[in-house]
Amino acid sequence: MAARRLGAALRLCATVFLLDMAFCKGYVEDLDESFKENRKDDIWLVDFYAPWCGHCKKLEPIWNEVGLEMKNIGSPVKVGKMDATSYSSIASEFGVRGYPTIKLLKGDLAYNYRGPRTKDDIIEFAHRVSGALIRPLPSQQMFEHVQKRHRVFFVYIGGESPLKEKYIDAASELIVYTYFFSASEEVVPEYVTLKEMPAVLVFKDETYFVYDEYEDGDLSSWINRERFQNYLTMDGFLLYELGDTGKLVAIAVIDEKNTSVEHTRLKSIIQEVARDYRDQFHRDFQFGHMDGNDYINTLLMDELKVPTVVVLNTSNQQYFLLDRQIKNAEDMVQFINNILDGTVDAQGGDSILQRLKRIVFDAKSTIVSIFKSSPLMGCFLFGLPLGVISIMCYGIYTADTDGGYLEERYEVSKSETESPEPVEESKEKQEPRSGDSLVPAVQEPKDVLEKKKD
Numbered sequence: 001m002a003a004r005r006l007g008a009a010l011r012l013c014a015t016v017f018l019l020d021m022a023f024c025k026g027y028v029e030d031l032d033e034s035f036k037e038n039r040k041d042d043i044w045l046v047d048f049y050a051p052w053c054g055h056c057k058k059l060e061p062i063w064n065e066v067g068l069e070m071k072n073i074g075s076p077v078k079v080g081k082m083d084a085t086s087y088s089s090i091a092s093e094f095g096v097r098g099y100p101t102i103k104l105l106k107g108d109l110a111y112n113y114r115g116p117r118t119k120d121d122i123i124e125f126a127h128r129v130s131g132a133l134i135r136p137l138p139s140q141q142m143f144e145h146v147q148k149r150h151r152v153f154f155v156y157i158g159g160e161s162p163l164k165e166k167y168i169d170a171a172s173e174l175i176v177y178t179y180f181f182s183a184s185e186e187v188v189p190e191y192v193t194l195k196e197m198p199a200v201l202v203f204k205d206e207t208y209f210v211y212d213e214y215e216d217g218d219l220s221s222w223i224n225r226e227r228f229q230n231y232l233t234m235d236g237f238l239l240y241e242l243g244d245t246g247k248l249v250a251i252a253v254i255d256e257k258n259t260s261v262e263h264t265r266l267k268s269i270i271q272e273v274a275r276d277y278r279d280q281f282h283r284d285f286q287f288g289h290m291d292g293n294d295y296i297n298t299l300l301m302d303e304l305k306v307p308t309v310v311v312l313n314t315s316n317q318q319y320f321l322l323d324r325q326i327k328n329a330e331d332m333v334q335f336i337n338n339i340l341d342g343t344v345d346a347q348g349g350d351s352i353l354q355r356l357k358r359i360v361f362d363a364k365s366t367i368v369s370i371f372k373s374s375p376l377m378g379c380f381l382f383g384l385p386l387g388v389i390s391i392m393c394y395g396i397y398t399a400d401t402d403g404g405y406l407e408e409r410y411e412v413s414k415s416e417t418e419s420p421e422p423v424e425e426s427k428e429k430q431e432p433r434s435g436d437s438l439v440p441a442v443q444e445p446k447d448v449l450e451k452k453k454d
Contacts, residue, residue: 027067029080036090043130044105047081048091053099065119077126104129111176133171137183153179158198170220178227202226231274232288236295243314252289253296254307263307272329301361318346
């Protein structure tokens with residue numbers, strides 16, 4: 001009886017799940033060739049996918065949830081998906097190079113989504129990009145609301161100026177990453193001190209930094225560097241994004257499940273340096289921690305012991321390992337200063353030798369991972385080509401042997417074809433002269449000849 005009830009409950013859960021999935025799918029439109037002409041009147045969030053793509057299949061339920069959520073909150077953004085293999089010409093026009101590709105299409109503009117593939121992150125991207133490029137902050141209350149809602153945002157303060165034009169240009173390029181606002185000087189909080197107007201500020205980590213054209217260079221590059229919080233929980237995707245900033249990344253590599261003093265101490269030291277020395281290092285350094293050393297090991301092509309601290313230069317694949325024991329924040333600051341003044345040797349890099357080493361390492365890692373995950377598949381993938389190569393080598397070897405035999409036969413045949421003339425000449429010499437008997441002479445036995453002599 002209990003088994004029947006359990007089976008009925010499972011069937012009911014499965015039915016509810018399928019109905020929910022079908023309900024969510026109803027808010028994601030399947031797009032075809034007509035989308036090219038009809039899209040310009042609306043804002044579209046589109047997933048370009050391939051039916052055979054594993055990452056696309058993983059994204060599908062998340063994408064259905066995005067469609068449902070956007071509908072429930074009354075967003076003007078429509079959510080759709082397009083099979084890029086069936087409508088490859090349209091996908092090419094939008095610059096689709098891989099699968100899945102998420103784009104927000106707004107008029108003649110197309111914005112690529114490059115963040116984590118989670119429902120909340122995708123929806124946040126859609127809200128940010130679909131709205132105004134630069135949003136006004138008309139009051140202090142609105143300013144405080146934005147501060148509570150966004151961890152990092154940029155504000156232009158002042159009137160019309162060449163700096164504002166540069167700010168608009170940078171916003172049009174980087175709106176996919178962060179928010180841009182404008183405000184008057186009266187709206188800015190009292191703790192903000194401005195030496196000159198107009199100005200561009202970034203608010204993050206419960207403080208602010210002012211753009212300085214002479215120290216920070218190009219405005220767009222400065223915004224790209226400052227769009228991250230000073231301390232982050234690192235992963236592979238975030239390290240890839242940080243590669244465009246030109247900053248060095250100081251990482252405490254720890255095991256978060258390990259609560260020992262050494263693991264928590266290194267993480268606390270990095271957090272302390274990021275907080276207390278931000279004015280000194282925020283232009284050159286990014287700080288954070290990473291759980292586990294698997295990803296770091298693939299970057300360094302080495303085995304790091306956990307816990308430890310490593311400083312990465314993601315722009316050229318160089319890295320710096322500890323040359324001392326880090327007991328406190330002062331030791332870490334000294335280590336960072338030594339990196340900046342060049343007294344700590346950099347390892348790795350992107351030289352030709354390192355690139356060759358990377359190719360060998362990646363190939364080895366791929367082979368090992370295949371055999372670990374599926375030994376039979378590994379034997380098939382690598383055994384089959386080796387078998388084909390062996391057959392080809394055997395065929396080449398036997399072909400060479402037969403070729404030598406044929407060459408020998410050819411030489412023998414050639415010698416035979418060159419010999420007929422002498423043979424014919426000898427035959428002519430042996431032909432009987434006229435009048436001679438045509439019956440060939442028969443050699444008599446030796447004893448008969450001896451009797452004749454007697």
